Amino acid sequence: MEQQTIAASVKERKVKGKVEINIQKCKGCELCTLACKEGVLSVSNHINLKGYRYIVANNDLCTGCVNCALVCPDAVISVYRTPLKKKSADKSIGKEE
Amino acid sequence: MEQQTIAASVKERKVKGKVEINIQKCKGCELCTLACKEGVLSVSNHINLKGYRYIVANNDLCTGCVNCALVCPDAVISVYRTPLKKKSADKSIGKEE
Amino acid sequence: MTIEERSNIDIIQEKDNNIIGEPYETVYQKPGTLIDVDMHYCPGCYHSLVHKLLMEIIEEMDIQEQTIGVAPVGCSVFAYDYMDIDMQQAAHGRAAAVATGIKRLLPDKYVFTYQGDGDLAAIGIAETIHAINRGENILIVFINNAVYGMTSGQMAPTTLTGMQTTTSPAGRDTNIHGHPIKISELVAPLPGAFYVTRQAVNNANGVRRTKKALQNAFNYQRLKKGTCLVEIVGNCPSNWKMTPIECTGFVEEQMMKTFPVGDIKLPKAEDLKNLKEA
Amino acid sequence: MTIEERSNIDIIQEKDNNIIGEPYETVYQKPGTLIDVDMHYCPGCYHSLVHKLLMEIIEEMDIQEQTIGVAPVGCSVFAYDYMDIDMQQAAHGRAAAVATGIKRLLPDKYVFTYQGDGDLAAIGIAETIHAINRGENILIVFINNAVYGMTSGQMAPTTLTGMQTTTSPAGRDTNIHGHPIKISELVAPLPGAFYVTRQAVNNANGVRRTKKALQNAFNYQRLKKGTCLVEIVGNCPSNWKMTPIECTGFVEEQMMKTFPVGDIKLPKAEDLKNLKEA
Amino acid sequence: MLEELIVAGFGGQGVLSMGMTLAYAGMVEGKEISWMPSYGPEMRGGTANCITIISDNKISSPILSCFDTAIVLNQPSMDKFATRVKPGGLLLYESGTILRPSDRKDIAIVGIPATAEALKMKNARIMNMIILGAYLHLKPVVSLDSILEALKKVLPEKYHHLLPINEMALEKGEQLIHELEEPVMLVC
Amino acid sequence: MLEELIVAGFGGQGVLSMGMTLAYAGMVEGKEISWMPSYGPEMRGGTANCITIISDNKISSPILSCFDTAIVLNQPSMDKFATRVKPGGLLLYESGTILRPSDRKDIAIVGIPATAEALKMKNARIMNMIILGAYLHLKPVVSLDSILEALKKVLPEKYHHLLPINEMALEKGEQLIHELEEPVMLVC
Amino acid sequence: MTETKLMKGNEALAEAAILAGCDAYFGYPITPQSEVLEYLAREMPVRGGVVLQAESEVASINMVYGAAGAGFRAMTSSSSPGISLMQECISYMAGAELPCLVVNVNRAGPGLGTIQPGQGDYFQSVKGGGHGDYKLIVLAPSSVQEMADHVFLGFDLADKYRNPVLLLSDGAIGQMMEKVQFHAYQPPRVDKSSWATIGKPKTRSRNYITSLFIQPEQMEQHNQKLEAKFRLMRENEVRFEEMNTTDAEYLFVAYGLSARICQKAMDISRAKGIKVGLLRPITLFPYPSKRLAELAPQLKLVLSVELNSGQMVEDVRLAVNGKVPVEFYGRMGGMMPTPESIAEHLETLIKYHHDN
Amino acid sequence: MTETKLMKGNEALAEAAILAGCDAYFGYPITPQSEVLEYLAREMPVRGGVVLQAESEVASINMVYGAAGAGFRAMTSSSSPGISLMQECISYMAGAELPCLVVNVNRAGPGLGTIQPGQGDYFQSVKGGGHGDYKLIVLAPSSVQEMADHVFLGFDLADKYRNPVLLLSDGAIGQMMEKVQFHAYQPPRVDKSSWATIGKPKTRSRNYITSLFIQPEQMEQHNQKLEAKFRLMRENEVRFEEMNTTDAEYLFVAYGLSARICQKAMDISRAKGIKVGLLRPITLFPYPSKRLAELAPQLKLVLSVELNSGQMVEDVRLAVNGKVPVEFYGRMGGMMPTPESIAEHLETLIKYHHDN
Numbered sequence A, B: 001m002e003q004q005t006i007a008a009s010v011k012e013r014k015v016k017g018k019v020e021i022n023i024q025k026c027k028g029c030e031l032c033t034l035a036c037k038e039g040v041l042s043v044s045n046h047i048n049l050k051g052y053r054y055i056v057a058n059n060d061l062c063t064g065c066v067n068c069a070l071v072c073p074d075a076v077i078s079v080y081r082t083p084l085k086k087k088s089a090d091k092s093i094g095k096e097e
Numbered sequence C, D: 001m002t003i004e005e006r007s008n009i010d011i012i013q014e015k016d017n018n019i020i021g022e023p024y025e026t027v028y029q030k031p032g033t034l035i036d037v038d039m040h041y042c043p044g045c046y047h048s049l050v051h052k053l054l055m056e057i058i059e060e061m062d063i064q065e066q067t068i069g070v071a072p073v074g075c076s077v078f079a080y081d082y083m084d085i086d087m088q089q090a091a092h093g094r095a096a097a098v099a100t101g102i103k104r105l106l107p108d109k110y111v112f113t114y115q116g117d118g119d120l121a122a123i124g125i126a127e128t129i130h131a132i133n134r135g136e137n138i139l140i141v142f143i144n145n146a147v148y149g150m151t152s153g154q155m156a157p158t159t160l161t162g163m164q165t166t167t168s169p170a171g172r173d174t175n176i177h178g179h180p181i182k183i184s185e186l187v188a189p190l191p192g193a194f195y196v197t198r199q200a201v202n203n204a205n206g207v208r209r210t211k212k213a214l215q216n217a218f219n220y221q222r223l224k225k226g227t228c229l230v231e232i233v234g235n236c237p238s239n240w241k242m243t244p245i246e247c248t249g250f251v252e253e254q255m256m257k258t259f260p261v262g263d264i265k266l267p268k269a270e271d272l273k274n275l276k277e278a
Numbered sequence E, F: 001m002l003e004e005l006i007v008a009g010f011g012g013q014g015v016l017s018m019g020m021t022l023a024y025a026g027m028v029e030g031k032e033i034s035w036m037p038s039y040g041p042e043m044r045g046g047t048a049n050c051i052t053i054i055s056d057n058k059i060s061s062p063i064l065s066c067f068d069t070a071i072v073l074n075q076p077s078m079d080k081f082a083t084r085v086k087p088g089g090l091l092l093y094e095s096g097t098i099l100r101p102s103d104r105k106d107i108a109i110v111g112i113p114a115t116a117e118a119l120k121m122k123n124a125r126i127m128n129m130i131i132l133g134a135y136l137h138l139k140p141v142v143s144l145d146s147i148l149e150a151l152k153k154v155l156p157e158k159y160h161h162l163l164p165i166n167e168m169a170l171e172k173g174e175q176l177i178h179e180l181e182e183p184v185m186l187v188c
Numbered sequence G, H: 001m002t003e004t005k006l007m008k009g010n011e012a013l014a015e016a017a018i019l020a021g022c023d024a025y026f027g028y029p030i031t032p033q034s035e036v037l038e039y040l041a042r043e044m045p046v047r048g049g050v051v052l053q054a055e056s057e058v059a060s061i062n063m064v065y066g067a068a069g070a071g072f073r074a075m076t077s078s079s080s081p082g083i084s085l086m087q088e089c090i091s092y093m094a095g096a097e098l099p100c101l102v103v104n105v106n107r108a109g110p111g112l113g114t115i116q117p118g119q120g121d122y123f124q125s126v127k128g129g130g131h132g133d134y135k136l137i138v139l140a141p142s143s144v145q146e147m148a149d150h151v152f153l154g155f156d157l158a159d160k161y162r163n164p165v166l167l168l169s170d171g172a173i174g175q176m177m178e179k180v181q182f183h184a185y186q187p188p189r190v191d192k193s194s195w196a197t198i199g200k201p202k203t204r205s206r207n208y209i210t211s212l213f214i215q216p217e218q219m220e221q222h223n224q225k226l227e228a229k230f231r232l233m234r235e236n237e238v239r240f241e242e243m244n245t246t247d248a249e250y251l252f253v254a255y256g257l258s259a260r261i262c263q264k265a266m267d268i269s270r271a272k273g274i275k276v277g278l279l280r281p282i283t284l285f286p287y288p289s290k291r292l293a294e295l296a297p298q299l300k301l302v303l304s305v306e307l308n309s310g311q312m313v314e315d316v317r318l319a320v321n322g323k324v325p326v327e328f329y330g331r332m333g334g335m336m337p338t339p340e341s342i343a344e345h346l347e348t349l350i351k352y353h354h355d356n
């Protein structure tokens, strides 16, 4: 049901984001899923070599807000975005919401 | 010259005091002389067995206020007073001025 | 999740399925100063997160060559395996003394310690307070997770009232164990403390603010005006016996009550003038 | 006065010349609990004075049998030679831990430590803070004379800014040595601290107030509500290189500026209710 | 009787408790026992093992370099301990997790799909008990009764409702041995 | 030449500096020297002593139990060290302070009223130099010139205006020996 | 009372402490012995007695000092780095003649090292890691049962001699489980009223605890008093275990865990016809030197086996005083010598000494 | 440059530190060595170098750790109780292979003891007061000149072996004045860039200082590396002084102050026709065992003279391995054996051994 709402918001996105997850390094702590309000991230049904259920992304919903990457303890997530305007300062951390 | 003033005050005393100095234990620090405002105490011209110039008292001037005894680090001074009214509490320390 | 539960999932070796094409530009990436190995920290442990932040700052400020870190005993004792900077491993509790030794000899380098609460607040409180009192121009990064992580969950000086640990099985009893020590509040009044703040990385904004605080602290170190202490509310899924997400809840509902986030001591404006000029 | 100056006075053995007859009554006398030997302290040293006060209180409260003292290393290490109570000599800095060991086993006895500033504020600050943080029901008597007396006048954590000592020959430089630590102010905010006060024995009224503070602290110990710390501004004629009278001036003009006397933390009225009832 | 056994796998697979259950059972039967865990620096995710010795006589060294039996539950443990089984000994492993067992010919090598069976029984945690059941069938160093007695000590009171499923798991292990295609030939 | 000397008295009587002056003078003359203070726990009021050795050859033990000369400035030191003077040695003491000198017959015992003389010279502090002058007259182990040279090192710069009075004191000491009723008979 | 239990070494030790009437435990967590504190934190409040987690090892041992000085049975435990921090106060306690039990669950060093078992703290324990002339009675358990037994023994000896007793275990003995029995025990009634600080009644003069003797004469007198005590320990408290020594031509000397391994090595060698025995010192101080000297004439070779670079071997050499060659075999860093490798090493040495 | 000065041992040591290029001194006051800190607090700020009074000995040595880890010549000094507190970090420094100079101006213990000189810290210094397998190079000056010389030597050896060096003096040598000369000295250029933490340039991989090797295999490897270093020290760094040994039938072995006293005792005995010599170990680790073993055959008796209850005597016995009787004579608690009493003791022993 929440899926609905999220899908709706997708349409309004001004920038498109994509996340890339290094699944072998992911420890499946799920903190990123908590941070992502767009519902991009979910736990896979598979486990990686370390034995953790890693995270997979539905990049269609991604706004590139970097919240997930910020909270990922193991620096597993890279985030990409379609350029809007170049912002020079503090590129990696985004703006506080 | 100060002697004069002190002598004057003697007459007005309601209680008479006496101090007793254990001169062999006195270290001649002179803190008692600073504490005694009646000029009772002065440094002797003699030294005791430990090599210190000890303190002597002119008990005629003593009011028994115990100030000297309180500040004597080495507990060398005993103080006696003619009784006025019996005060039961805290006899050893006197009243704060 | 225990391995037993995990085992109903096949172990697979899947190729990364997120391939990025144009016209995307990178907005977040692991800093190059964070060595590309698995960190031994438990899943969801904030230690790894703070490591990442520190390495981001060092990369962004381009001070890898100017920075020396000190990590004493605690779960972060292996920090030198992850941070691509010169580091010293210190005896339990003595990071602030070790950092003093370094900084006094290398006054123009950035020197920071990275300490847990057992380390900094229990055995190392003397070294901590005296380094701060001398106003050593170092940064103390203080990860307060309210337990001894490495040794498996004993009570720390910061353990919350009533919190169960292996050495306070009936919960921390203030009559016996005393109240949790608030280190930041304790040391802030010392004139040697230049900047004291408490942050938490419980959500993305918390991470942003924590990073800002750490950035400030690195910048302030150039002023040589005293010690910066950045306390970060930590977690410990393994010893709190919670999932990382449960930990986040505990941090927000319990930890932050006893250890409220916010700045505790800010530099005076006049002190910061020089920094802006530089 | 050096021995050379003294030598122009004959050594004599004079009989006490103050013989007291009736109708005088005794209003002040050395307490019986202060052992009748010469104390090794330098002339005019406040250590002896505070010893005397403590023994007066123990005599007046009639708690000789209930009291155990702990004196660590410092000029007062020989305290057990003077105080007629059971005592333990502790390692440098560790009096609070030793007292903890005693008090936890003998919770109904009065336990106090008697510590110098080098001892309590330098090497022993960890034990001090943690004992107070645990709220150990002990009394800490803290003689702050701003130098290391016993070892001949080195700088202490409490040495005043600019003050010359053998290890700060150019005066304490806050940029190098930090500011003097105000222990009472530092520990008072800890919930385990029940009563924190700073007093001075620079004159008779100061002695009265100090004694009252110590008396309070002994009484409060019965409540088992936490640690009492009575800081007493000390002196050190030998290492300050002043006469005792000059010291008094220095205490009043310099020491009390950095270490103002007064109560820093008072028990709450409700806590004291039990005491009055008892 | 002297059985020198190592159990090895991931921390969390129930490695230590398997050895401990055996040790308790040995005690129930009045045997001499020693149980020696290896303890690692990591809180989680490391490998764990324990050496359990059950003997009629007093036990000398609790630390051994070769074993009558090795029970291994993950690949690293297989790689490490397969070579340490004494000739004629037993190497028992979880066949769902370990894809490359040893190719030694001088020992009995037995794989059991205990994980899968445990999942069928809807309780992943009893995997170790299935293995234990299989082991005890192959080497009855202690009786099943003693094991059940031991479980009461190893499991905290509040988990005693799990005793029946543990018993079922032990039996399942025995059964799995019967179902093996080739019969197991133990030398000793 | 080998002189093994102890100087003992109250802390503050200039005991240590007397030995140190001798040591410096020895150094000026290129001799081997050692100066060993005894250090006590008390800041003030304790007794102090120092062993000074001046020798043409390398010095072995800096700690000695008997001495060629003992210079004692208070009664406790007299009581302690009189017995430690080697037969034929010298025991020099301040006669104003020490009322009970030793009654040994096998050594030379010389008392000097140095305190009184120092007071006459209006400087109590030079008492030790008077004694030193007396000693050097009895045992010229170093020359007076060397002593004066040494004093420049021992006395901090700001006290160099006191050098003349120290010289006078040294001479006074020599003179006091001449004024003694009985001449001093030194064996060695 | 003599129920048999299966327990970890550390837990058996903790349980024994309670049964031995330990009044107070003060400690600080460190692997591999945190179970002691954890066990007591659980049990002591229920079963009586004080347990307190201190802020450091320095604080722990000083709390023990205070409690012991007040006449109570007090103990602490730690592992190597933590024990190093206690050296000052241990020396103080020996100086002040305070009985207490200190437990070192030895891990491999130096420095932070590793948490795996080791015996690298032998010198520190036996020769004196602290300053000045003092000795600890050092007990070396080699089983879980002894982890328990030595607690009773340790407290009794501590009280008997008014001296700290060190129980020197290692990570393996601490972590392993074995059967253990607790026998009925009644702490001996020791009258400490002549020195313990429990408050001075009018009827006696004050008691004070001190290790300070500023006058050298007094200090030396005190030293001599202590030395006399250490002599007495040497005479009366030597404990060791001997196996297969009657006909032995070769001898393993080993304590604690390594003695257990040697026992197996001995079986291996004996099976090959090599007449080897084992002497296991139970007290490391006082050391069974006399017994070693007695055995020396019948021996061709002694092999000291340790989990260090060769420490106890010095005491073995001192004991036999050149009468028989003494060799050393050891592993370090938490690595364990296998019984096979020990047996093999012995054979090599036999050949070497035979050839030379 | 080679002006002769009259200085206290402690001051000569402090002056030498400056001349030896000591970059940093961290210390805490304690009698009888506070002059070192006081001297440096006066001189260092003027002549360059860092001097800092730490809050404790634990902090001092950890500051040294930091400075040494950053590649600087760093030192601390203390006396017995303070040195005990440093044992953990000293073990860390040995483990992390950090060069530094630690000075112990030994006073008599145990415990607070007295401030008078002693040699009771021999075991702690030489065998290892800290945990784990490690060794310090231990230098034992016996004159004010050596108090200075050993500072240069100590720093050089520390750098050469990347190991802490302990200068073990005593209160008497620290407090006495003698002539001392300072020779021109240029600190050797030691390249520490491969390990010192001074900030990682892009051109090299990071440096880190650690004594942690959690895997036993790695830890043992590290232990073996350290042991190899200690072997090298044993081979190359033994230093001692010999007097009258050519024809000696008896031998005093003594270091530091007691060697000075023995020298006089030797003169006394020689004067009586007793052929006694003196061996004075200058390095206590590595110990001149080889030389002692060489001398053993010509000797009838060896007497180890110490200001303790008999510590170094064990190393003497280990060295001669039963080939000649080794006896001990010592005083404790700050009391000094007189040359006469030593000579007398030797005579008694000669008679005793002759009769037995």
Ligand SMILES: Cc1ncc(C[n+]2csc(CCOP(=O)(O)OP(=O)(O)O)c2C)c(N)n1
Residues within 6 Å of the ligand: C073, C074, C075, C076, C092, C115, C116, C117, C118, C119, C120, C143, C145, C147, C148, C149, C150, C151, C156, G028, G029, G030, G031, G057, G081, G082, G085
């Ligand atoms: C002297 C000493 N004592 C104890 C230990 C054991 N020890 C290692 S880490 C640690 C505490 C870790 O807790 P904390 O500092 O809070 O860090 P965390 O592991 O929680 O991150 C302890 C007690 C040690 N290594 N050294």
Ligand SMILES: Cc1ncc(C[n+]2csc(CCOP(=O)(O)OP(=O)(O)O)c2C)c(N)n1
Residues within 6 Å of the ligand: D073, D074, D075, D076, D092, D115, D116, D117, D118, D119, D120, D143, D145, D147, D148, D149, D150, D151, D156, H028, H029, H030, H031, H057, H081, H082, H085
């Ligand atoms: C471990 C240790 N370090 C240092 C010393 C030396 N020491 C003895 S007393 C003292 C300081 C005394 O100063 P303080 O505590 O201020 O007391 P005071 O003598 O001024 O009364 C020191 C450093 C010691 N005894 N033990």
Ligand code: SF4
Residues within 6 Å of the ligand: A021, A025, A026, A027, A028, A029, A030, A031, A032, A033, A054, A055, A071, A072, A073, A074, A075, A076, A077, C044
């Ligand atoms: S936060 Fe990072 S490690 Fe945790 S589940 Fe998400 S991607 Fe994985």
Ligand code: SF4
Residues within 6 Å of the ligand: B021, B025, B026, B027, B028, B029, B030, B031, B032, B033, B054, B055, B071, B072, B073, B074, B075, B076, B077, D044
């Ligand atoms: S205060 Fe006491 S010790 Fe000082 S001079 Fe007066 S009587 Fe003497």
Ligand code: SF4
Residues within 6 Å of the ligand: C040, C041, C042, C044, C045, C046, C047, C075, C145, C149, C150, C235, C236, C237, C238, C239, E043
């Ligand atoms: S034990 Fe706790 S603090 Fe340590 S890595 Fe795991 S979660 Fe983090």
Ligand code: SF4
Residues within 6 Å of the ligand: D040, D041, D042, D044, D045, D046, D047, D075, D145, D149, D150, D235, D236, D237, D238, D239, F043
């Ligand atoms: S040195 Fe100072 S503190 Fe010590 S007794 Fe003398 S005056 Fe008092």
